[in-house]
Every structure is written in structure tokens, then in C-alpha cells.
Amino acid sequence: MTIASVSHIDYDTTPENLSAAQAEFSALLGPDNIDEDQETCVAHSGSRFASADSAHKPSLVLYPKHTEHVSSILKICSKRCIPVVSYSGGTGLSGALAAPHGGICIDFKDMAKIWDLHETDMDVTVQPGVGWMQLNAELAGKGFFFPPDPAPDARIGGMIAMGCSGTNAYRYGTMKDWVVSLTVVLADGTIVKTGNRPRKSSAGYDLTHLIVGSEGTLGIVTEAVLRLTPIPKNPHVAILTFSDTHLAVETALSIATSGAVFDALEFVDQSSLEVVNQSGLFEDRWAEYPTLFLRFSGDEATTQAHSALIKSLSERNKCLDVKISSDPEQVDAWWNVRKLMGKCLIMSMKPGDIFLASDAAVPRSRLADIIVETQEATADVGLFCSTLGHIGDGNVHVAFVCPQELRAKGEQLIQDVQRRALRMEGTITGEHGVGLSLRDMLIEEVGSGGVDMMRNIKLSLDPKGILNPEKIFRIQA
Amino acid sequence: MTIASVSHIDYDTTPENLSAAQAEFSALLGPDNIDEDQETCVAHSGSRFASADSAHKPSLVLYPKHTEHVSSILKICSKRCIPVVSYSGGTGLSGALAAPHGGICIDFKDMAKIWDLHETDMDVTVQPGVGWMQLNAELAGKGFFFPPDPAPDARIGGMIAMGCSGTNAYRYGTMKDWVVSLTVVLADGTIVKTGNRPRKSSAGYDLTHLIVGSEGTLGIVTEAVLRLTPIPKNPHVAILTFSDTHLAVETALSIATSGAVFDALEFVDQSSLEVVNQSGLFEDRWAEYPTLFLRFSGDEATTQAHSALIKSLSERNKCLDVKISSDPEQVDAWWNVRKLMGKCLIMSMKPGDIFLASDAAVPRSRLADIIVETQEATADVGLFCSTLGHIGDGNVHVAFVCPQELRAKGEQLIQDVQRRALRMEGTITGEHGVGLSLRDMLIEEVGSGGVDMMRNIKLSLDPKGILNPEKIFRIQA
Known part of the structure; x- marks a missing residue:
């Protein structure tokens, strides 16, 4: 369905309608589970990475306890044409939490239970408010873990909504590979x-x-059966420092095509290590050069073979420094640096600075090209630019921390990265999703036919367009 | 959308309309690429596993050469309300090739090219008529392979349509895990x-x-970008013979939860080995007992560790016989027995016999239950029953070869297996698809809400319902 052929969608967020809805929500959930505090509403329309916009906030935040609550909420919203956004960890980067037409937000903080761990089947059932780190902490004693590892505070609801991934995706795949089935409430x-x-x-x-x-545009997830896998034994981390980006990428590609199973292949540029050093979060001082963070595991013979491969490739590619450790504390400490880089970037922001990010992904053969072209394009514009990413998946994160007055320039450079990825047969977003920020560019990736196909599906399941309206694509002209 | 609310769908397969369409197809493809031979038409409405029904045949078979041909064909069919079924390898088991409303069949025999092999990116582009064995033969010299391994004659088009898998799914996942992107022609x-x-x-x-x-109900795939992976090194096959199904399943589950990466875990019952012995296809005579076929690979240390694990579990579970080989000829010969069991079953059919199969899948913890309950339920009914399957995935194939007069009984027993799987929190079909044969049972798995959701999506993309009508769910009352 082309956008022109969509019949007009009318939301009703008049005070009368919202107030009548609020009375119904109150009867359903009890008044304590409804929040109309303005600060809370604004906070629910953004995340630490995608700033909230008070013009795009919901009017109410609701805290349901179970699937039937969510079903009843949606019946009320559907009847009253009230838009609905859902919220779990609040770590999204693409503006998917904004409420451009107002309405309500469903926060899953009170739906955070874990049950039905089946050890032989290696699956578990969770509610959307469960954090992935909380889940893994509970599973650790059983010998299993859940691989997708986005931002540390992310929770299952948002992880499903955004189809997230993280450093483990190289070996284990992305969120979709770990969801067995879902309980979903439709519009x-x-x-x-x-x-x-x-x-x-x-x-x-x-x-x-x-x-x-x-x-969150097709339905709201209230339960998920997730697959689990055994915790890898004997984890090792290797840190490889290079004088040159090309050599770092070359090394990663040689590993990726060797057939040896590594757990993660991550690239970090000199600027990213600058903010790490500035953050004060870590004891060690890091050499500010293009660096690979590698993780691998397995029995003694396997990890020895992996270490030997790393050393031989490092030599060939003139690595400045190679460190490998299997000491559990050291492994965690090094990997933590990689995991907290988003936080370090945010910490480096001065008041009034904005955070702009791209997470384009390209076929791996084009990795060096996109990184180097992006570094060249941003070298002289006076913006702080960090490039890092899940190099094993061809997924490159380019982030700018820039003063408000350079926003337009920063946004242009981010779009340039995304268009560069498309030219290289890649995608505008490898893992962060489209949200509001990429919806007009999505058409350059999947064509008007692809976007029309998505809009058809959307309107067939949510004809009033109440679920997270305007995200992924424009719903009406 | 409930089925009652679908407005009536009218197909036009009158001789006048088909004849006018034929003239348009002829101008498009040339008369040589249109077949109206009745035998050809009947043959295209079934497979060796799902017998063709002359009441459900297309009126024409078309042989397009490229995507634009398929687009033009669908424009003609859409304008004229003519149903369209597509055909590649003809190995399906669920009746997805039947043409209950007549219409045309698109056969992809002339769209069987392979191009754009990207070695660093480990991907390749193919047309739907490419067979997976043909693809792997072409890739062998490059060190890569494409893992999904359904019936030997299956081709990519049908493999995508049916979301197939096979013995490699245990390690590598199913078809969906190996498709990067598609070119699809909509209705x-x-x-x-x-x-x-x-x-x-x-x-x-x-x-x-x-x-x-x-x-094939939402769109017709004309090109696919597929992921590849390095061919596993040093492949081993182990054959383990047990006196008892429970012990075989127990052994497989211990391997599956050990954390050791095996390439395939397959179970075969005594009846299946009976037809293997009767087929005359193989030199060796097989002991007719519950048997595990295992495949694993890797460096010397890994395969030694895997062999040791197998031996220790075999001892604990009173295995009657253990054979392990890494000799390439022996590995191929043994695995070939597993791969050709479908053929052996077909060969065992007498004239007039019918083939009935179920491919339900259950959580692995319920594997022994479903196999043993099924064996008990079918023990005294006078039907030949073979049970085998991808035990590592909890996917059990139960097949009956039975005389026509026992069809009703056989069909009832197959439904019992499927309902047993649902009671055990499984699925009615692990890899063969719904087609015509399971559409009325699908509602027991995903509920009327789930089926209505599918019908909404279908009609939003194909409002005239011309693409493979009546498959997966009934499209109108």
C-alpha cells in the first residue's frame, strides 16, 4: 500500500478521551499503577542515547502486571484511538520510544519474571521487563547463558522489539536466533x-x-520463550594493537574466514580508546591505536590453536602489541572496557552536546573501505568521532559527540555513513533499528516496494495504527 | 481477519480466460516455454512423497528465464484472477504443490544460475532452480558449503518456500538461518x-x-543471496546400535547438552533399517535395532575428545555396537544410508500403497516419550511404520507405507502423532511445512488468533488470493 492510498488515521488524544481512558485504566490496574507525572512521561519518550523530546511524550505511563492487563489496555486504546508505545530498558538509539502523537506508554518494570527453565531443552520463559544481565546472572549456576548482549541495561522486551545483537552475535547470531516463540498482544x-x-x-x-x-508496531510482546546455550568453557581474551586500520581489519578477516570458531571479533579505533582513557572508569591506560578485542574459548587444544593463529596473523600484519589472557579477572576486565565504551562516550559529553550514532553494516570485504572512508570524511570537520564495532559481522558503529550548533553537520555525516553502507551492499542499521531517525532512509535500502509491503502488513494487523505510530516508516502522508 | 469476514474470492479459470492468458504468456515467453501437456500438468501438482491429484492440477506450466518474466506473469494472473503455484525440485511432503483451484504453475528449471560468489563475505547469489547438491558441488573447490540438506533433489526455491532443514540443522540451523536476502515478486x-x-x-x-x-503464498522468490560456511575439516561418522529406544535417546541428549559441538545427531529405528536392508541399495547389512547416526568434525584434539565422549556414553548406556570412522569413503557411505532412507521407504511401496508422513517436533526432553508412545500406538495396527529423525532438534519423522484401504487408519495415526507433539509443547511440523495436509490442524498450534494473523498478512499482500491458494490456512469459508 503506497502511503498516498492510506485512508486518514485519526488519533484521539483530547483531554476528554484521555481522561475517560485513564478512569478505565485505573479500574483495571489500580491508580498506583498509572503515572501522569510529566517528568516520568518525558523520560519514557527517550533513552540515554536518544534524547527525549517533550513534544513527543506520552500523557500517561502504565505499569501492567500480566498479559491480560496488556490485552485490556489495548482494547481500551483501540476503542479510543489512543497511540501506545512500550518501554522496558530505555537504551534504544533510534528514537523508537518517542511518542509523536502522544498517547500512553506501557512500562514493563512489573513484568520481570523468569520461569520454566528447562535444562534438557535449554530454554526458559521470561517477561519483557527482564534484563539480559539479570537473566544471565540467574542462569550462571546452571551452566547456561543467553547470548544476545546489547547495552548492559537493555531488557528482553526492547531487545525483541529492536531485533538487537551485540558482541556475541558473531558466533551466536542475533536476537531472532534466540527467540523460540512469543506471546503477543495485537492492537x-x-x-x-x-x-x-x-x-x-x-x-x-x-x-x-x-x-x-x-x-512494537505490530504487537506488544508479553512473554518470550528463549533458547539458551552452555556457557563457553575456558574463555580467553586477546587485545591486538595495530598502527593502521587496514592491518587490523585484515587480521580480523583472516580469522573470520579461517574456519576457527571465535566467540567475538571487535574493532575499536584510537578515538574510542581516548574516551576510555578519559573516563576514569578503568585502571589501565590503553594505547590509543586501532585495536582488536577478540574472545575465544574451548578446550586446551582449541584455545592453544586459536592463540597460535592470533600470533601468526599478528606477526604477518605487523601488530604493535599482542596480549592474550585466560585469567578470569583479566578476561572480564578487558571485555568490560569494550562493553562500557558507549558509557565512556556519553561521559565525554559536555552540557549541551548531542550524541549522534550510526550502526551501518556492510559485507565484511568492504569493512576497511567504510571505516577508512568515514575516518577521512570526518577528519577535518571538528567533531569528535568514534568508530568501533562488531567487525566479525561487518557492523560498524560511528558515533559523534558534538555541540548543538554542529548538529546539522553531524547528522549529514551520519547519513553519509549510512549511504556509504548502501553503496557497499550493506544496511543502514545492523542492530539498532529504524525508529524515527532512519524511517525516511529505509526506502533507499528496501525500495518503495519493500516499505509498502511493510505498511500493508502493519495496517492489516493494526488498522487504526495505534501501535508505536510513525516508527520504521511513515504511516500516512 | 476471521475466515468468515473475508469477502468472496473469485478465481477465473474459464477456458476463455485461460486461453486469453495463454496468448499473453506466449507473447512473453515464446510458445516453447509453455506446456499444456496434461501429464506434465499433473506431475507438477505433486511430488514423489505427496502424490499428485489430477483434480488439483494446473492447466499450464510456464518456464520463465528471469525475474522480469515472473513479474509479467504475475501481472497477467493478477489482472485475470488466475491462481499461481511455483515448482522447483518437486520433493515436498505436504501437498504445497497441489493446485486445488487450477490455474498455472511456474517451473524454475530454466532459472538455475549461480553467480556472485563472494569468498571473503561467504555469500553467493542463486536462482530458485538451483539444487542444494549442485550448489555444494560447485562450491566444494572453494572450501565452502551451504548447510541446509533436505531431500537430495530439493532446490533452493522450494527450500525457501518450505523453510526446510535436514540433518545439518542441529549444528547449523534451518533454511532461514542461511538466507541473507531475497528478490521476491508479489502477487x-x-x-x-x-x-x-x-x-x-x-x-x-x-x-x-x-x-x-x-x-509461495506471499510472493514468488526469483533470486536469493545465501550465506555459506567453511566445509568442516576431518569429518567423522559414528554409528551406535542400542537394544532400546530410551537408551539411544538418552545418549543423544547427553551429547546435545554436553557443550561439545557435533555436526548432526540422527536417530533411526529398527523398521527404517529393515527397509534399508531390503532396498538392495547398500552393500552392508545393518543390524535392525534403534541406531544413532552421529557426525562430528574438527582438529585432531576435538575429534578425539568427541570419540571419547561417544565411547563413554555408549558404555554407560549399554550400547550393543559402536563404530566410528574418519575414512572419507566410509563416512560418505554411512551418511548416505541416512540420507537415502526416504528413497528406501518409497522403494518399499507396493503398487497401490500410499505414503503418509509426519514430521512433528518436540522439546528434546520429550523425545523418548513421543517415539515410544508412537511405536506403541502403531504396534498392532498392521501398518508398516518407520520412525527416524533429527533427534538433536527434537524432530521426529514417522512414516507409514500402507495399502490404500487402510488410508483412513494411517491418516488418523499421523494426526495422533501431531496432536501428541502439541501436548508435549511441540509443533505439528518441524520442517516439511503445512501445505494442504496440515492446514486444519495449524489452528491447534497457533490458535485462531495466530491463523487470523497469517490470513491478514496474506490478504494484505495478495488481496485476490492468487498465490498458492488454500495452502497453510483456508483462505475463505
Whole structure:
């Protein structure tokens, strides 16, 4: 459906309608589970990475306790044409939490239970408010873990909505690979369970994976069955420092095509290590050069073979320094530096600075090209630029911390990265999602036919357009 | 959308309309690429596993050469309300090739090219008529392979349509895990490219994986970018013979939860080995007992560790016989027995016999239960029953070869297996798809809400319902 052929969608966020809805929500949830505090509402429309905009805030935040609550909320919103955004960890980068048409926000803080851990089947059922780090802490004693590792505070609801990934995606794949089935509430309040707990299924359309990455626009997830996997034994981290980006990328590509199974291949540029050193979060001082962070695991023979491969490639590619450790404290400390780089970047912001990021991904053969072209394009513009990323997946994070007055320039440079990725047969977003910020560029990736296809699907499941409106694509002209 | 609320869909397969369409197809493709031979038409409505039904045949078979041909064909069919089924390898088991409303069949035999092998990116572009064995033969010299391994004659088009898998799914995942992006022609002829070649993307709804497994009902795939992976080094096969199904399953589960990476875990029952022995296809005579076929690979230390694990578990679980080989000829010969079991079953059929199969999947903890309950339920009914399957994935294939007069009984027993799987939190189909044969049972798995959701999506993309009508769910009352 082209955007021109969508019949007009009318939301009703008049004070009368919202107030009548609030009375219904109150009868349903109790008044304590409804928040109309303005500060809370603004805070729910953004994240630490995508600043909230008070013009795009919900009027109410609701705290349901279970699936039936969510179903009842959506029946009320559907009847009253009130937009609905849902919220879990609040770490998104693409503006998917903004409420451009107002309405309500569903916060899953009180739906954070974990149950039904099946050890033989290696699966577990969780509610959307569960954090991935909380889940892994609970599972640790059982010998299992859940691989997707986005921002440390991210929670399952948002991780499903955004189809997230992280450093583990290189070995383990992204969120979609770890969701077995979902309980989803559709716009009209219908509760759909997309499947049971088999490891695989061909039973009709893959509704589970249509919902993963749909950013809350097709339905709201209230339960998820997640796959688990054994915790890798004997983890090692290697830190490789290079004089030159090309040599670092070359080394990573040689590892990726060697057939040896590594757990993670991460690239970090000199600027990223600058903010690490400035943050004061870590004891060690890092050499500010292009650096690879590698993780691998396995029995003695495997990790020895991996270490030997790293050393031989380092020599060939003139590595300045190689450090490898299997000491658990050292492994955690080094990997923590990589995981906290987002935080270091945020810490480096001065009052009034804005944070702009791209997470384009390209075929791996184009990695050096996109990194170097981006570094060249941003060298002389007076913006602080950090480039790092999941190099094993071809996923490059380019971030600017820039003063408000250079916003337009920064935004242009970010778009340049995304268009560069498309020219290199890549994607405008490898893991952060489209949200509001990329919706007009999505058409350059999947064409008007692809966007129309998405809009058709959206309107077939949510004809009033109440679920997270305006995200991923414009819903009406 | 409930089925009752679908406005009536009218197909026009009158001789006048088909004849006018034929003239248009002829101008497009040339008369040599249109086949109206009745035998050809019947043959295209079934497979060796799902017998063709002359009441459900297309009136014409078309042989396009490229995407634009397919787009033009669909524009004609859309304008004229003519149903369209597509055909590649003809190995499906669920009746997805039947043409219950007649119409045309698109056969991809002339769209079987392979191009753009990117070695660093480990991806390749193929047309739907390419067979997976042909693809792997071409890739062998490069050190890569494409893991999904359904029936030996299956081709990429059907493999995508049915969301297939096979013995490699245990380690490598199913078809959806190996499709990077697709070129799809929608019902109205619109050509959509669902993405480029990044290893991951969060750019809007996952159209690629909505199409995988949609059985040709949402769009027709004309090109696919597929991921590849290095050929595993030093492959080993182990054959373990047990006196008892429970002990075989127990052994497989211990391996699956050990953290050791095996390439395949397959179970075969005594009846399956009976037909292997009867087939005359193999030199060796097989002991007719519950048997595990295991495959693993890796460096010397890894394969030694795997062999030691197998031996220790075999001892604990009173294995009657253990054979392990890394001799390439022996490895191929043993694995070939597993791969050709479908053929052996077909060979065991007498004239007039029918083949009935279920491929339900359950959480692995319920594997022994479903196998043993099924064996007990079928022990005294006078039907030949073979049970084998991808035990590592909890996917159990139960097949009956039975005389026509026992069809009703056989069909009832197959449904019992599927309902047993649902009771055990599994799925009615792990890899063969819904087609015509399971559409009325799908509602027991995903509920009426789930089926309505699928029907909404279908009608939003194909409002005239011309693409493979009646498959997966009933399209109208």
C-alpha cells in the first residue's frame, strides 16, 4: 500500500478521551499503577542515547502486571484511538520510544519474571521487563547463558522489539536466533501465542520472527520463550594493537574466514580508546591505536590453536602489541572496557552536546573501505568521532559527540555513513533499528516496494495504527 | 481477519480466460516455454512423497528465464484472477504443490544460475532452480558449503518456500538461518529486494524471513543471496546400535547438552533399517535395532575428545555396537544410508500403497516419550511404520507405507502423532511445512488468533488470493 492510498488515521488524544481512558485504566490496574507525572512521561519518550523530546511524550505511563492487563489496555486504546508505545530498558538509539502523537506508554518494570527453565531443552520463559544481565546472572549456576548482549541495561522486551545483537552475535547470531516463540498482544487486544517450545518449526508464517525487530508496531510482546546455550568453557581474551586500520581489519578477516570458531571479533579505533582513557572508569591506560578485542574459548587444544593463529596473523600484519589472557579477572576486565565504551562516550559529553550514532553494516570485504572512508570524511570537520564495532559481522558503529550548533553537520555525516553502507551492499542499521531517525532512509535500502509491503502488513494487523505510530516508516502522508 | 469476514474470492479459470492468458504468456515467453501437456500438468501438482491429484492440477506450466518474466506473469494472473503455484525440485511432503483451484504453475528449471560468489563475505547469489547438491558441488573447490540438506533433489526455491532443514540443522540451523536476502515478486507483479548482503540488519520488518516458509503464498522468490560456511575439516561418522529406544535417546541428549559441538545427531529405528536392508541399495547389512547416526568434525584434539565422549556414553548406556570412522569413503557411505532412507521407504511401496508422513517436533526432553508412545500406538495396527529423525532438534519423522484401504487408519495415526507433539509443547511440523495436509490442524498450534494473523498478512499482500491458494490456512469459508 503506497502511503498516498492510506485512508486518514485519526488519533484521539483530547483531554476528554484521555481522561475517560485513564478512569478505565485505573479500574483495571489500580491508580498506583498509572503515572501522569510529566517528568516520568518525558523520560519514557527517550533513552540515554536518544534524547527525549517533550513534544513527543506520552500523557500517561502504565505499569501492567500480566498479559491480560496488556490485552485490556489495548482494547481500551483501540476503542479510543489512543497511540501506545512500550518501554522496558530505555537504551534504544533510534528514537523508537518517542511518542509523536502522544498517547500512553506501557512500562514493563512489573513484568520481570523468569520461569520454566528447562535444562534438557535449554530454554526458559521470561517477561519483557527482564534484563539480559539479570537473566544471565540467574542462569550462571546452571551452566547456561543467553547470548544476545546489547547495552548492559537493555531488557528482553526492547531487545525483541529492536531485533538487537551485540558482541556475541558473531558466533551466536542475533536476537531472532534466540527467540523460540512469543506471546503477543495485537492492537485490538487479541492474545496470540506464536508457538510452543520446539527447537524448530515450519508451521505457517514465521510470526515469531516477524515480531522480532518490528519495534512494537505490530504487537506488544508479553512473554518470550528463549533458547539458551552452555556457557563457553575456558574463555580467553586477546587485545591486538595495530598502527593502521587496514592491518587490523585484515587480521580480523583472516580469522573470520579461517574456519576457527571465535566467540567475538571487535574493532575499536584510537578515538574510542581516548574516551576510555578519559573516563576514569578503568585502571589501565590503553594505547590509543586501532585495536582488536577478540574472545575465544574451548578446550586446551582449541584455545592453544586459536592463540597460535592470533600470533601468526599478528606477526604477518605487523601488530604493535599482542596480549592474550585466560585469567578470569583479566578476561572480564578487558571485555568490560569494550562493553562500557558507549558509557565512556556519553561521559565525554559536555552540557549541551548531542550524541549522534550510526550502526551501518556492510559485507565484511568492504569493512576497511567504510571505516577508512568515514575516518577521512570526518577528519577535518571538528567533531569528535568514534568508530568501533562488531567487525566479525561487518557492523560498524560511528558515533559523534558534538555541540548543538554542529548538529546539522553531524547528522549529514551520519547519513553519509549510512549511504556509504548502501553503496557497499550493506544496511543502514545492523542492530539498532529504524525508529524515527532512519524511517525516511529505509526506502533507499528496501525500495518503495519493500516499505509498502511493510505498511500493508502493519495496517492489516493494526488498522487504526495505534501501535508505536510513525516508527520504521511513515504511516500516512 | 476471521475466515468468515473475508469477502468472496473469485478465481477465473474459464477456458476463455485461460486461453486469453495463454496468448499473453506466449507473447512473453515464446510458445516453447509453455506446456499444456496434461501429464506434465499433473506431475507438477505433486511430488514423489505427496502424490499428485489430477483434480488439483494446473492447466499450464510456464518456464520463465528471469525475474522480469515472473513479474509479467504475475501481472497477467493478477489482472485475470488466475491462481499461481511455483515448482522447483518437486520433493515436498505436504501437498504445497497441489493446485486445488487450477490455474498455472511456474517451473524454475530454466532459472538455475549461480553467480556472485563472494569468498571473503561467504555469500553467493542463486536462482530458485538451483539444487542444494549442485550448489555444494560447485562450491566444494572453494572450501565452502551451504548447510541446509533436505531431500537430495530439493532446490533452493522450494527450500525457501518450505523453510526446510535436514540433518545439518542441529549444528547449523534451518533454511532461514542461511538466507541473507531475497528478490521476491508479489502477487501484483511488484519486484521487492528485501535487502543487500550484510550479515545482519535491523532495517524494518524482517521481510526475508517472512517469505522463508510462506510456501509461495506471499510472493514468488526469483533470486536469493545465501550465506555459506567453511566445509568442516576431518569429518567423522559414528554409528551406535542400542537394544532400546530410551537408551539411544538418552545418549543423544547427553551429547546435545554436553557443550561439545557435533555436526548432526540422527536417530533411526529398527523398521527404517529393515527397509534399508531390503532396498538392495547398500552393500552392508545393518543390524535392525534403534541406531544413532552421529557426525562430528574438527582438529585432531576435538575429534578425539568427541570419540571419547561417544565411547563413554555408549558404555554407560549399554550400547550393543559402536563404530566410528574418519575414512572419507566410509563416512560418505554411512551418511548416505541416512540420507537415502526416504528413497528406501518409497522403494518399499507396493503398487497401490500410499505414503503418509509426519514430521512433528518436540522439546528434546520429550523425545523418548513421543517415539515410544508412537511405536506403541502403531504396534498392532498392521501398518508398516518407520520412525527416524533429527533427534538433536527434537524432530521426529514417522512414516507409514500402507495399502490404500487402510488410508483412513494411517491418516488418523499421523494426526495422533501431531496432536501428541502439541501436548508435549511441540509443533505439528518441524520442517516439511503445512501445505494442504496440515492446514486444519495449524489452528491447534497457533490458535485462531495466530491463523487470523497469517490470513491478514496474506490478504494484505495478495488481496485476490492468487498465490498458492488454500495452502497453510483456508483462505475463505
